[in-house]
Amino acid sequence: MTEVRIARWDEDDLDLLRRLNTPEVRHHTGGPETDEQVLARHERYLQGPGPRSGSMFTVVLLPDGVKVGSVGYWERVWHDEPVYEMGWAILPEHQGRGLATAAVRAVVAEARAHGRHRWAHAYPSVDHPASNAVCRKAGFTLLGETEFEYPPGRLMRSNDWRLDLKA
Template sequence: MESRATAVLIEPWSEGDLGLLRATNAPEMMGHLGGPETEEKLLDRHRRYVAMSAADTGAGQMYRIVVAATGEAAGTIGFWEQISTSEGLPVYETGWAVLAEFQGRGVASRATALVTEAARTAGRHRYLFAYPKLSNAASNAVCRKAGFELLGQVAMEYPPGHPITSNEWRLDLRQ
């Protein structure tokens, strides 16, 4: 619904974003991802995100999603290097989490467009992939709106040890 659209920015992940990571780790946010992580795993993830920001190698970047008008943190998004499930080639993968109070306002779609440009600029890989769980209608809709091509369904483990079936979406960064 365009009248509810929210303009967003993406800002590189920083030390101060641990609270946002904790907020996105809520049970209602992690339902499609195997449930909340332990505090130890969250701290490890936060350190990896901060290191990605500091490295600036083109291998990937994590961001906080920020509401442009207010500066409020609305969620997380990023891209990182991965081997594609179906093709076995090095690619970028993307994923996002939008806090409940910002869902349904186009935040994930707008942030995905911004992260796509960041991955395109980084330039190490031709493709950007996303793997939302089949049951995650909202994330699958974001992929469709962002221009990703649906390649099919893939069996995966996420987190490790938890089998899931996901849609495999691909976006050509050279187009």
């Protein structure tokens, strides 16, 4: 298994966010954002951790220290209960090596340490086998398919994966 560490999002990560904003990476999440949207997202990530910005991290490949993606969690209400939602993205040239799974496991440990909510959820598209595999390998339980709004204003068919942060 390839090793990664996660590092708190910082000012220098705007270029990484732009590199993640491609049709290939964002195919299952509504497509690329405008540069204005990317800049706004970067600013939200810098504000974190917080209720609107969440806790965002870069995924750093070890031992060479190359930033290869992003991972994070943020608060939301799901079925009338406060939970954490988790999300991630890995640059195409680094996909398929277990990096997303390792990064999700690391961010789960962060969310557990924060201890605010019992449940973490992830909502990958039903037609995104790689992200669904990450959920399974990271220890999430598949609750079933659901309609999920992402990006805002667009419903997508997603799987609802849940992980017990108190276990």
